[in-house]
Amino acid sequence: MTVWRIRRLIPLTHYEQLVLNDSRIFKRYSNSKPYCYSRFSIKAHTRQASHSYARPKSYESVDSTQQGQRQCRNVLIYGNCKYEGKGCTFYHPPASYQAQEYDQFYSQSQPTALFPLNHHLYNKSTAPYPDLSGTHHGFFVSDDIREDLHRRSENLWSIPPQSTGLPDEVHNYHSLAPLEPTGPDRRKYFGHWATSCYRATSTLDGAVYALRRIENFRLIHESAFSAIEPWRTLSHPNIVRIREAFTTRAFNDSSLVVTYDYHPLATTLFDTFLIPKPVPPYQSRGLAPAVEPIPEETIWSFVIQISNAMKAVHDRGLAFRVMDATKILLTGKSRLRINCCGLADLVNPDIHDVASHQQEDMISFGRLILSLCSRSADISNYAKIRDIVSRSYSTDLQNAIMFLISPHGSQKIIGKLFDFIGSRLLLEMDAVQLRADALESQLARELENGRLVRLLSKFGFINERPEFARDYRWSETGDKYIVKLFRDHVFHGVDENGRPVVSLSHVLTNLNKLDAGSEEKLMLISRDDQSCLVVSYREIKRCVESAFR
Numbered sequence: 001m002t003v004w005r006i007r008r009l010i011p012l013t014h015y016e017q018l019v020l021n022d023s024r025i026f027k028r029y030s031n032s033k034p035y036c037y038s039r040f041s042i043k044a045h046t047r048q049a050s051h052s053y054a055r056p057k058s059y060e061s062v063d064s065t066q067q068g069q070r071q072c073r074n075v076l077i078y079g080n081c082k083y084e085g086k087g088c089t090f091y092h093p094p095a096s097y098q099a100q101e102y103d104q105f106y107s108q109s110q111p112t113a114l115f116p117l118n119h120h121l122y123n124k125s126t127a128p129y130p131d132l133s134g135t136h137h138g139f140f141v142s143d144d145i146r147e148d149l150h151r152r153s154e155n156l157w158s159i160p161p162q163s164t165g166l167p168d169e170v171h172n173y174h175s176l177a178p179l180e181p182t183g184p185d186r187r188k189y190f191g192h193w194a195t196s197c198y199r200a201t202s203t204l205d206g207a208v209y210a211l212r213r214i215e216n217f218r219l220i221h222e223s224a225f226s227a228i229e230p231w232r233t234l235s236h237p238n239i240v241r242i243r244e245a246f247t248t249r250a251f252n253d254s255s256l257v258v259t260y261d262y263h264p265l266a267t268t269l270f271d272t273f274l275i276p277k278p279v280p281p282y283q284s285r286g287l288a289p290a291v292e293p294i295p296e297e298t299i300w301s302f303v304i305q306i307s308n309a310m311k312a313v314h315d316r317g318l319a320f321r322v323m324d325a326t327k328i329l330l331t332g333k334s335r336l337r338i339n340c341c342g343l344a345d346l347v348n349p350d351i352h353d354v355a356s357h358q359q360e361d362m363i364s365f366g367r368l369i370l371s372l373c374s375r376s377a378d379i380s381n382y383a384k385i386r387d388i389v390s391r392s393y394s395t396d397l398q399n400a401i402m403f404l405i406s407p408h409g410s411q412k413i414i415g416k417l418f419d420f421i422g423s424r425l426l427l428e429m430d431a432v433q434l435r436a437d438a439l440e441s442q443l444a445r446e447l448e449n450g451r452l453v454r455l456l457s458k459f460g461f462i463n464e465r466p467e468f469a470r471d472y473r474w475s476e477t478g479d480k481y482i483v484k485l486f487r488d489h490v491f492h493g494v495d496e497n498g499r500p501v502v503s504l505s506h507v508l509t510n511l512n513k514l515d516a517g518s519e520e521k522l523m524l525i526s527r528d529d530q531s532c533l534v535v536s537y538r539e540i541k542r543c544v545e546s547a548f549r
């Protein structure tokens with residue numbers, strides 16, 4: 001069997017090959033005193049031999065010990081010591097170190113040092129929610145968030161269906177895709193206008209927007225557009241932001257189009273909670289299936305979000321004027337945004353004063369909560385609905401609904417609703433802050449990824465440059481050679497059967513140590529197995545930098 005042993009250390013200043021004692025030695029071109037090792041074969045390994053040779057100075061860090069004990073060379077060379085627990089007095093690191101850091105990578109025939117992780121080099125130590133699994137998953141955003149973001153991105157950038165009959169371009173927008181089926185039985189906005197919604201991409205900024213088209217609409221005067229100005233500047237987390245409004249003949253009629261921010265995969269409160277479920281065919285008497293009541297915490301969260309948006313709007317002297325379940329968007333589990341703001345002011349200029357619109361907003365809000373609590377869009381049978389609500393929800397919630405729906409004249413202001421909400425606001429705040437913390441820690445993982453991608457890109461730029469393919473000095477000497485050997489070490493390892501080892505943890509561990517410029521040393525072996533070189537990650541980092549420049 002051929003094994004590696006350290007013969008002696010030679011500080012060198014130039015990079016070249018020497019032949020010494022029938023072994024090849026690599027010198028490194030560096031000012032920072034690297035060391036080289038010669039290689040030779042031995043016939044058999046004995047316990048005596050593995051412990052006997054001189055301990056080289058630069059091997060200190062590789063040979064790290066615990067409790068002042070020197071680490072057993074058998075572990076270093078073979079990965080284990082068959083005399084462990086049978087009289088060997090040297091230190092044997094726990095097997096978990098090998099599994100944790102070197103999973104699959106090092107075989108017994110590949111000598112290497114095993115030592116504890118330098119935890120400060122890993123992002124896990126900074127994350128408030130560490131991934132305790134000890135796998136590379138800790139370096140990436142969690143599966144559910146990743147999947148959710150992918151689905152949104154897919155929704156955002158999916159190719160619009162062919163033959164929609166929609167124009168290729170409308171104003172500054174292209175790639176229109178319908179967001180809802182268009183048919184004759186559509187509900188009319190303000191009882192008059194048929195509307196349709198599209199997702200479209202802006203030619204100005206490349207972003208995706210939601211276009212709401214009011215069909216066959218005649219704008220009396222251009223000055224009507226000024227009605228949306230106060231809404232355009234309103235940026236609120238619970239309001240879908242309006243961007244612009246224009247008229248167009250691109251749909252072969254005179255349409256008014258209002259552009260809003262697009263929220264991928266948004267559904268409406270109506271579609272999520274109020275749409276009547278189809279009666280299963282096996283249910284004989286056509287009874288509607290029983291629906292689960294929405295949990296009270298969720299209802300309070302909705303109340304808080306809507307009242308927050310309503311307060312911002314009313315404080316600006318504005319009113320929603322349309323507040324129903326089809327005009328409130330839901331994203332994720334419980335994030336609400338009020339949709340279509342400003343549209344009523346544009347298509348149906350004020351017939352009443354703002355104060356009375358605001359009173360109507362609050363009544364509509366109360367009726368919306370009643371609908372959600374009873375899971376029914378039809379709340380005309382008020383006594384029955386109240387009975388349903390009183391069975392499933394607290395008196396506090398019922399009182400809040402009563403406050404909203406009962407007429408108080410101009411006395412009633414939305415700010416008063418917060419008296420009913422009380423300390424539930426703090427629960428909402430806790431939930432929001434916990435969510436923000438969790439997302440921030442996920443973001444920190446992606447930060448690490450960006451750093452590693454930049455590092456990998458550098459490798460890509462340096463290694464195997466075709467213009468230097470015939471130039472031996474390019475990659476077979478100097479810094480570039482070390483970079484090449486390191487790349488082999490990271491990506492081209494093989495197991496004892498010669499099969500490629502694919503271990504993402506190994507790749508990430510090595511790249512992190514390289515990026516941090518760790519003083520820890522590793523052994524790089526040439527492709528022909530004839531030479532090896534011990535260098536620190538810090539030295540390799542310097543080589544990468546210098547080769548890259």
Ligand SMILES: Nc1ncnc2c1ncn2[C@@H]1O[C@H](COP(=O)(O)OP(=O)(O)OP(=O)(O)O)[C@@H](O)[C@H]1O
Nearest residue numbers: 179180187197210240260261262263266267268326
């Ligand atoms: N800004 C937006 N971002 C993402 N999706 C949106 C946006 N605005 C509307 N939608 C989606 O478009 C679809 C149609 O919206 P719309 O407001 O017309 O609801 P609706 O239930 O069809 O109401 P109506 O019966 O009044 O037409 C909904 O499924 C909604 O999720």
